Amino acid sequence: MSIFNSGFFWFIEGILTCLVILGIKTWAEDRGIKLTWWKWLLILLWFSLAGFTLAFVGTSLGENEPIAALRGGVLFGVLTIILGVACWRLLSLKKKKN
Amino acid sequence: MEQNKPKTKFSRRSFLKATGATSAVLGLSGLGFFGYEAGRDPASYTGWKTFEGGDQTFPRHRFTVNEPPYEKVGPTRRVDPRSEIVFSRLPTFVRYWRQDPRIESLPEHLQKYYQEHPEDLELDLENIKVLRPKLMADQEKYGRTFLLAEAWSEAMAAVVPPRITEPPEKADFPYVGWGRGQEKLRRPYKLKSPAKTSRLIKKIAHELGATLVGIARLNPDWVFQYPIPGRGLDPNQPLEIPSHWEYAIVVGTPMSWDPMYANPNYGTSEDAYSISRIIAYRLAAFIKYLGYAARPHTPGYSYDLMVPPIMIDAGLGEQARSSIVITPELGPNFRAAVVTTNIPLKPDKPIKFGVESFCKTCKICAEQCPSGAITKGDKVVVRGYRKWQLHAAKCYNFWNSNLGNMGCRLCIAVCPYTRKANWLHRAALNLSSNDPTGLSHDALTQLQKIFYPGPNPQDYYIPSLGGKNASYRRPPWWLRTEDFIEFE
Ligand code: SF4
Ligand code: SF4
Numbered sequence: 039m040s041i042f043n044s045g046f047f048w049f050i051e052g053i054l055t056c057l058v059i060l061g062i063k064t065w066a067e068d069r070g071i072k073l074t075w076w077k078w079l080l081i082l083l084w085f086s087l088a089g090f091t092l093a094f095v096g097t098s099l100g101e102n103e104p105i106a107a108l109r110g111g112v113l114f115g116v117l118t119i120i121l122g123v124a125c126w127r128l129l130s131l132k133k134k135k136n
Numbered sequence: 137m138e139q140n141k142p143k144t145k146f147s148r149r150s151f152l153k154a155t156g157a158t159s160a161v162l163g164l165s166g167l168g169f170f171g172y173e174a175g176r177d178p179a180s181y182t183g184w185k186t187f188e189g190g191d192q193t194f195p196r197h198r199f200t201v202n203e204p205p206y207e208k209v210g211p212t213r214r215v216d217p218r219s220e221i222v223f224s225r226l227p228t229f230v231r232y233w234r235q236d237p238r239i240e241s242l243p244e245h246l247q248k249y250y251q252e253h254p255e256d257l258e259l260d261l262e263n264i265k266v267l268r269p270k271l272m273a274d275q276e277k278y279g280r281t282f283l284l285a286e287a288w289s290e291a292m293a294a295v296v297p298p299r300i301t302e303p304p305e306k307a308d309f310p311y312v313g314w315g316r317g318q319e320k321l322r323r324p325y326k327l328k329s330p331a332k333t334s335r336l337i338k339k340i341a342h343e344l345g346a347t348l349v350g351i352a353r354l355n356p357d358w359v360f361q362y363p364i365p366g367r368g369l370d371p372n373q374p375l376e377i378p379s380h381w382e383y384a385i386v387v388g389t390p391m392s393w394d395p396m397y398a399n400p401n402y403g404t405s406e407d408a409y410s411i412s413r414i415i416a417y418r419l420a421a422f423i424k425y426l427g428y429a430a431r432p433h434t435p436g437y438s439y440d441l442m443v444p445p446i447m448i449d450a451g452l453g454e455q456a457r458s459s460i461v462i463t464p465e466l467g468p469n470f471r472a473a474v475v476t477t478n479i480p481l482k483p484d485k486p487i488k489f490g491v492e493s494f495c496k497t498c499k500i501c502a503e504q505c506p507s508g509a510i511t512k513g514d515k516v517v518v519r520g521y522r523k524w525q526l527h528a529a530k531c532y533n534f535w536n537s538n539l540g541n542m543g544c545r546l547c548i549a550v551c552p553y554t555r556k557a558n559w560l561h562r563a564a565l566n567l568s569s570n571d572p573t574g575l576s577h578d579a580l581t582q583l584q585k586i587f588y589p590g591p592n593p594q595d596y597y598i599p600s601l602g603g604k605n606a607s608y609r610r611p612p613w614w615l616r617t618e619d620f621i622e623f624e
Contacts (some may be wrong), residue, residue, distance in 0.1 A: 045170070093559070093560075094560065097558055097559070097560050098587070100558075101556060101558070102394075102397075102609065102610070103587070103588060105587065105588070105589065106587035106588055109586055109587055110587060113586075
């Protein structure tokens with residue numbers, strides 16, 4: 039069993055997630071952005087999509103499906119980038135208004 | 137200021153403390169559950185994971201139905217393998233046709249069959265006159281590419297249990313003692329309950345290596361009208377169904393995944409055939425030891441019955457457009473064997489988990505099948521049951537139009553249900569199984585077409601028939617002959 043298949047991997051992922059949340063919170067405070075519940079929800083959804091995209095590409099490569107990896111990477115990757123830019127703007131716009 | 141604040145009953149600090157304490161309790165008891173699961177996890181039985189039943193994971197109890205998901209629409213008739221099953225029909229046809237190439241020279245049942253199915257006569261003739269000679273010529277030119285795949289298949293087929301040589305009244309029953317005439321029938325032990333026996337039989341089947349096991353009461357409609365040779369019965373006499381064929385236990389194992397995706401030429405059925413066959417013989421021996429009758433019906437072609445509908449009755453899966461049974465765990469990637477028995481058992485219920493709805497729109501197998509044997513149309517009535525009907529003669533002709541291992545199995549390789557058990561494909565299975573609207577079925581089909589395209593179906597043929605010896609996916613490294621063998 040590789041470490042990426044183990045419970046320990048999810049333990050580390052949990053710690054990293056906590057650090058990401060702390061980082062975002064600090065980043066927002068530094069810029070005077072108030073992170074309301076729906077902003078947290080947007081951030082969560084975006085990270086889920088980004089995570090899904092990377093996991094999809096990795097899984098497809100792992101199961102010898104390079105076409106699926108490429109097409110999935112482009113399709114979900116472009117979607118992730120577009121939604122990421124939109125999210126970013128949404129957060130920044132609020133900041134300006136504030 | 138602080139002091140003037142009204143005191144709430146449950147302050148923020150108290151809330152945090154309570155949350156902390158609850159989390160500690162939950163977290164610690166979670167570790168207890170983790171330990172329990174880790175201790176009994178089938179994956180921890182290294183080398184025996186399958187044998188612990190760790191692969192039959194689908195929550196079937198949530199998908200059971202009282203009646204099997206096929207429709208009985210009229211008077212039914214049992215299949216006559218002599219004419220309706222190509223493995224029996226073609227050898228007889230060849231034998232007679234070589235001696236006297238006229239319809240009138242064929243046995244009566246074949247004459248009748250060809251009169252009713254003239255297209256099959258043309259296809260069978262094409263098989264022997266056109267396809268086989270071309271296949272042999274191309275085998276000379278290109279066959280060496282598939283040498284390792286053939287060797288692998290040969291290895292898997294090497295262990296074959298002895299043929300049944302006596303009729304069911306003798307062969308199926310447990311005898312003890314030595315020497316002819318000295319044997320005594322073993323007395324059956326009294327069993328506590330059919331439910332307990334079913335549980336025991338399933339555990340034993342898993343311990344013997346079955347990935348999937350299910351139990352059905354045997355529907356006589358699934359038994360052949362005439363026995364095939366090698367079953368201890370006279371193939372020319374109608375098969376009287378013995379009264380001790382009460383239940384059917386179905387066991388199944390998958391074909392090795394990587395060669396299977398490299399069909400039609402690198403894959404083989406022999407791996408799963410062999411494993412399921414040996415399990416069935418061992419299971420029959422176990423049942424006989426308890427004093428009951430048991431008879432194995434095993435792949436390649438040593439049956440007295442049709443296996444797919446029994447699998448459906450036993451709750452292992454649903455019939456698919458490709459005419460194969462799709463199971464939740466393995467999709468259609470599995471080969472089954474059956475043990476008929478009179479040991480009292482509690483049958484399983486059939487299941488319905490969305491396959492029929494999926495197949496209605498998907499049609500990927502029909503589009504990818506090189507021979508056009510899989511219908512893109514609706515179900516038809518066959519021997520009194522409505523089902524998707526495979527044109528077996530077309531399918532079999534393609535088996536003689538590609539190199540490598542015998543058979544094709546492309547319809548298994550391309551099916552969206554034939555996916556390995558990782559998070560991605562398990563999520564898709566959960567979505568499609570739990571979607572009564574069928575909307576996800578369309579979406580998943582489109583994604584399958586985008587992400588997992590296959591070659592042009594014509595490319596699967598041998599070069600003499602306009603093809604390129606293509607396979608759906610590249611073979612795994614250990615079947616690439618060119619990387620291991622130096623040809624002069
Ligand atoms: S085995 Fe091959 S030829 Fe036969 S139905 Fe399946 S895809 Fe078609
Ligand atoms: S490929 Fe599609 S239509 Fe064919 S059996 Fe699989 S799900 Fe059904």
